[in-house]
Amino acid sequence: MVQPICFVSYSWDSEKHKDWVRQLASKLQQNGIQTHLDQWDIHPGRDLPTYMETSIRESNFVLLVCTPTFAEKADAGKGGVGYEKSIVTGEIFGASPSPLKFVPLLRTGSPESSLPSYLKSRAYIDFRDDGAFGSSLENLLRHIYQSPKYERPPLGAKPNFAASEPEAQAIKRQPLADSPLATFELVYLFAKSNAGLGKYSAEAEQFALSFMSQKKESGC
Secondary structure, three states: OOOOEEEEEOOOOOHHHHHHHHHHHHHHHHOOOEEEOHHHHOOOOOOHHHHHHHHHHHOOEEEEEEOHHHHHHHHHOOHHHHHHHHHHHHHHOOOOOOOOOEEEEEOOOOHHHHOOHHHOOOOOEEOOOHHHHHHHHHHHHHHHOOOOOOOOOOOOOOOOOOOOHHHHHHHHHOOOOOOHHHHHHHHHHHHHOOOOOOOOHHHHHHHHHHHHHHHHHHOO
16 A cells, blocks of 8 residues: 555544544555545535535545444434444445444543444454553554554464373483473473473373373383
8 A cells, every 4th residue: 555545434522533534644645644634635625525525435444433423423323423423334235345444532531431333243453542642553553554563474384282102101211410490390391392292281281290200100
């Protein structure tokens, strides 16, 4: 994705809320994301339904700033939020190009009161704490640029769980360390290593304990 494009959907709760949304959009612009926002784009004479439809359908991401007022208007189908809901749900339940496109941003209220019904099952980014704005913004930017904070490690080979009888007997015949603790550690490392028995830590510990018990009983 050379230059992501996003659209910000929100309700006009107050002038303070509109200012916050505009500041968020400005941060996105500063971080290389072309952002559609009505406060910048709407001018006298512009067709509002066409603007909303085009912006939502042509954007890579749609950010939905969720508040109790936003949820109320969306669920009731009122105003611009209600009209945008019809477009968004059409894509969600139709053939949206990406399941990652629609991103709820929880600004105020609880998830129960602020997420409209069509977003309640979706994971959201929490923007309620202004003191943590930088961290929340980073999470949003990572999502947009598909750069997760934690990468999935590569898939390894299946471990060898079962110890064969010849292997168990072989270790009993090996010369062991002088102290019981050193002996336990040697047996544990053998049981845990891939070159040995390939067991998980708990299994290797149990194997070593069992081995020490048998050695003690045999008087070795």
